[in-house]
Amino acid sequence: MNNNNTKTNISSKKYLDNDLDEFYFQWHITDRCNLRCPHCYQEEYNSKSELSLLDLHKIANQITIALKKWKMKGRIALTGGEPFLKGELFPLMEYLEQDESIWRIGILTNGVLIDQNIINRLKEFKKLYYVQISLDGATKETNDFIRGKGSFEKAIESFRILHKNGINTRLMYTVHKKNYHEVPSLIDLAIDENITTITIERFVPEGKGAEHKEWFLSKDDIYRLFKEILNRAESEYEKGTPLKIIKYRTLWAMLDPDRIKKSDVPLEIDIGGMCSIGIDSITIMPDGTVLPCRRLPIPIGNLLNDSIFKIWYTSDTLWKIRNKNNLKGKCNKCELIPRCSGCRAIAYAMTGDYLSEDPQCWK
Amino acid sequence: MLEVNKILQLKEEYILHKLDIGNGKFWLFNIENGDVYKLNRISYTILSLIDGKSTVGEINRCLFDKYPNKKPDLILKDFEELIERIRIENIINERR
16 A cells, blocks of 8 residues: 555446346245244244335335346345245235346245145246245154144145246255254255255254254264265266255355365356355345344344445445454454355354354364 | 635435455445445545535645645645546535
8 A cells, every 4th residue: 555645546336346246135025934943043923024015016126226226137035934925925026027137036935835826826927936945854754843744745745846837946954953864865855856956054043943052063063964965966966967956155165175266166066155245145024124144133224214225335234244354263364265254144143243253164 | 726615525325434354445335326436545535534524625734744745736636636526426515
């Protein structure tokens, strides 16, 4: 820095980082749910915070204004609670689909309510990219112990009917002590059921899940599990299996630091990814409250009262997380920062400090 | 040439932000329409001083003190270039 340089410079930008071209919105349109999973990040399951269709449109307008300003393509995942319990789901999808800035729409569901009538409605949406169903076990016994009786068979039935009707299916698996041993079988199941993508997400003990901190996996367990998943993903990739196992998440980069330096690694076996908080995603709650991430329950504004730009550019929480110098412990100065910054939500749930090191980091 | 007794102020929809990474990143945001401007350090410093209280003369004297090795006429030129740019962009209010 030259302290004697007084040549001023001001340049217009479309966004903080001009290289980004997609933005992800996870929009929880209801808290109502027909299941009561013990590890859930929710605490309430009522409709008191739900918005009318008019208010949902107001929020959608904020989303599309931002996307146009940022010249980004919008990916929106509509979820709950259970999104199919909210009557405004399809009218909202119709509204979103009309806007050119919305690129892809996904639905995150427990799969229990999906029937042919719902499938017929879903097929009307050209921008519907996938339906993601949560499972918490590869067997009926494990899954139903966690998600409730009958939920496994119903979810499998929904995977099948969606596939039969040409709708991409994804599987979300929240991994913890009660189900991590079934991950290999889960991958078999996903291949058998023609599921396109599996996301194996680490359990964040918040909401109801805070009552089950004993389900939280140790760093050694996570290391062994991720290693096993990576080996399996590589093996399936070599065989040409179309299933995609998501590994561009935090911690994964440690499995092969050399791999993340290469630019020609196929997506199927690529690993590691930064937490997207403050970079290219936000979560919207049923009442319009905005969170940095659904698993990090620190409100940073409300889209019915605040402009999305005000939230995005003035939130102290977002700025603290954007500045990786603020990270503590092992995460501070970690050379893997471009491909990992630890899970801020897990840090917060386990320590009360979202800037602390990721407690499952095995480095 | 700006009048020395003029008082400048960023419009209320504009906010400045400094990110302490590396040599620093400096931004000006319009929180109503989403306009984003990337600044260099001196531009950030000047815009920080445009607080609706200090006069142009006071700001310039502050800059002269901050950059004692720089010729005052060059500092004034750089300052006025920035003010002209943000005037065009309708970012500031001006009063005497």
